[in-house]
Amino acid sequence: DSGVTQTPKHLITATGQRVTLRCSPRSGDLSVYWYQQSLDQGLQFLIQYYNGEERAKGNILERFSAQQFPDLHSELNLSSLELGDSALYFCASSVGSGDIQYFGAGTRLSVL
């Protein structure tokens, strides 16, 4: 168990809908990262937050947004969902930006 908690484990929704994925980092970790794993794109970095501030942005679509709250948990919001958004979404956390990232078990999103 990495200590990173992601909920829900599975999410099934329809095209056009909006969902929120939640991540609680390991105790003491200030950085949270979101990654998307799909068959065609592999594991792709989406976005990083450090202590509530956005720190780095990757290949994140405009329909997606994230935030990190004062208690350091993070949410990834996906809107106007398309079939191609079906993927496994991972959250990772680390003490600081330069430290080892520990991953949660992921949220599997299925868009039908």
Add this chain to the structure above:
Amino acid sequence: AQKVTQAQTEISVVEKEDVTLDCVYETRDTTYYLFWYKQPPSGELVFLIRRNSFDEQNEISGRYSWNFQKSTSSFNFTITASQVVDSAVYFCALRNAGGTSYGKLTFGQGTILTVHP
């Protein structure tokens, strides 16, 4: 731009065989970190090792060993006397030590390892 290539898409071995997973990377930075993660059938990503660009010493941890060669931009992973529990997808990853995407991990495509009894 950073890139990680794992040329072996799938490897199949019989238990007790040794197996090496290849990883080649590209980066313009002189300071960077390399990682290996394991993704078992249950789906989570498990951290295995981190190596920085200034430390080319090979590392051994039980049945696992890693060979970092800066001259060939490779960071290969060997499992000695493989076991069925080693069956998983293994990812090599790269992170630069600075820049605007400091925390970003760039992953390879992964190698599916199947160990048969």
